[in-house]
């Protein structure tokens with residue numbers, strides 16, 4: 001059996017009849033940048049999240065930057081970021097000229113560990129970026145309590161957490177502002193680059209709309225600094241179609257996760273993802289940890305399992321094999337191996353199994369059986 005890590009073709013063929021005319025409509029109207037489809041999507045996405053304002057932008061990375069930029073993060077400021085995330089979270093700070101300050105992740109949720117945040121706060125700290133990694137919300141109440149005590153802004157990186165919930169509230173409305181990615185492989189994916197920023201603060205929402213369009217609300221009149229962070233019309237049209245299916249697709253991801261948990265329960269050499277009591281996890285990724293007895297080569301067993309699965313037709317991924325503090329681009333920040341033990345262990349033992357809405361129970365059983373076979 002061949003099981004891809006992700007199957008975008010299966011999803012496209014299931015909505016072809018709906019999405020093709022929506023794209024054709026954009027071509028017929030030549031509304032290539034922003035336009036009606038994008039503004040409809042902004043309204044629909046804001047409603048789906050229960051937030052007041054949504055501005056569609058050109059990517060999640062651009063959204064990460066726009067959020068911090070609009071909130072006044074500037075050169076010399078420090079921004080607290082989980083060390084285990086995709087690099088784009090850190091670019092949000094560096095594009096403002098600010099310094100990313102890393103904090104280790106929680107051993108069960110894999111998100112920013114609230115107990116380790118205060119140590120990282122200095123006089124220069126201005127903001128905390130909470131990432132809802134793999135689709136599981138970070139512990140926002142604990143993070144916001146620390147932020148309030150030190151007068152810091154909190155923003156969310158929701159690139160992996162569309163429709164995820166923290167204490168029954170959707171991510172994207174849990175802090176001052178949030179950014180989403182619609183990269184094709186995300187839970188809600190465009191047919192190209194795309195992203196959105198959301199907030200419940202209407203003044204900030206207006207600012208986002210101006211800043212994504214060269215700092216203007218009227219053409220050629222530039223009131224504030226900005227950039228070209230606009231969404232394309234075709235992406236708005238595609239996202240409008242796909243948003244209607246997102247609830248169903250999210251439930252299917254949760255079904256896949258539940259099936260893996262049933263099939264793999266009791267395999268003591270692996271650690272399954274843990275859904276925190278406060279969280280509704282949307283399983284952008286289903287990440288297991290592969291235990292190893294070799295302290296000097298913790299990734300050996302994981303790499304062996306990955307090869308075994310590949311040889312049996314199962315594609316897997318690593319999210320993420322190198323934590324941010326040891327990325328060469330951040331050498332000048334002065335971190336070293338050993339600084340963040342939880343993230344470092346995760347990097348060496350993590351393995352992402354296939355998860356997408358169209359994955360069948362039989363396929364999940366096959367993957368699970370192969371894992372069990374590996375350990376026999």
Ligand SMILES: *Cc1c(COP(=O)(O)O)cnc(C)c1O
Pocket residue numbers: 059060061062064085086088089131157159160180181182183194195
């Ligand atoms: C994908 C991702 C981004 C970046 O989104 P793009 O749309 O690819 O620019 C940012 N943060 C996290 C956590 C991501 O997973």
